[in-house]
Amino acid sequence: MSDVGGIAADRLKSFVFRIEKLEEEKKGLTDDIREVYAESKSAGFDNKILRQIIRLRKMDKADLQEQDAILELYREALGMTS
DSSP states (O other): OOEETTEEHHHHHHHHHHHHHHHHHHHHHHHHHHHHHHHHHHTTOOHHHHHHHHHHHHSOHHHHHHHHHHHHHHHHHTTOOO
């Protein structure tokens, strides 16, 4: 391992290459996700709502229930219940 100014250059280069590779993969995944949203939109789905559903599905069940309860409370307070 070559040492330049107290820095392990080979190790640093390895980290940089790994990060660059992961950034490329991330860009590819982002492009793939964008394509799926475009496909869902062309099938008639509302992407704004679809994004909300995906965000909600990532949440912990207890957090989701708490959020739903607070939302319902606020809606009631504002006379927005059906």
